[in-house]
Amino acid sequence: MYHAHLAARPELAGRRSLFVDLPGHGTSDRPQDFGYTLEDHADAVAAALDAAKVAGAELIAHSMGGAVAVVLAHRRPDLVSRLVLTEANLDASPPPTAGSSGIAAYGEDEFVEGGHARVLEAVGPLWAATMRLADPRALHRSAVGLRKGSEPVMRTLLEGLPVDRVFLQGEHSGELPGREDLEAAGVRVVTVPGAGHNVMFDNPDAFVAAVTGTG
Template structure:
């Protein structure tokens, strides 16, 4: 992986906990914010970043309790809480407009950010983000025993087998190490956090009223969310849905080239000029 010559990693002090932020690419280019999913961190986007930085200021955050970011002082992991913190981080960075992409549950944070800050978000891209709980495929990985946390490598691979990738895909060791470095409290809380948000209102219903251009990318072989549910997003005006055959829940790792190509075509139409 080739790093951008304009790579910067910093920790921003927010009122309810420090937030770690990565920036790559020209600072005067249009901003593209990438938000990771549950039990992940900004590094999950590493394979995409070099493909995006020629034309974008790529910003990634470690959500609270993930990566190098502190757990939130108020214990709030709900998408609206996370969206507020991410918006504050962008304000600190001087970003006035951004296309926002979220992977998996990161799509809920992206949507919550757009609901709270429609002035900031110019367009949204969701990567394997389930539209509602009716699309969820029940898992058989079993419960996690907090008394035996952190789990072993084998347990982590079992836990993430369906939630992370297609069958037979080998989970990179750095993803295993990241999960092991999380506290059980953060792991459990972030797994539960999207449920009330989705039960209150489905994502397509939320996005319909926002009036933002929408790109939905879905691995056709996702074993966590029914890939056919991606069509639910077509009720959103100006929505485009792209299915990637042979790809599972995490296209950003399983096929970064195809994912980046779709993102670049979308942002070429909808990115605001650099701030």
């Protein structure tokens, strides 16, 4: 839960926060018969929101979770009033340097039997700490689903959504591809100084300002 440490910030007082680990990740169930596509994950989050009797939520999501949030907003517009996305995956077939690409390059059984351990050794400590909580098979299937993307692709879905949309890009991650087109579609793109992929840890003040609409 990458955002839990921010829930007690005074700027967010009065907001109801619901933290959701995707199936197979964190403390969520690890169903072996779950598809782990972006659509499957989006439907699972929708079920959680329905169970909590939430509608018109502000979805705050990171990386693959951002891709899931975009698909959810497209499939269930009644559940979403705003999106705050941190370096969300917007395109199918992410570059080879992306973590999901490295995972999806393995066969599923190959990843479960040894690739998972090798990936844990290769990634940074923060990502490794969260990956250790994920079921290896679920992690691989999710990476394959992310590489496949949605139809239409997430970028196209995001550009067409009628809700308020904010996209946070860490300064150290470089220029966001397609930024001008996103902004032309009404997406507010914010480059966060001093931050990389994990903006909520690298610059929490800027992150909270984006959530509250003050930054």
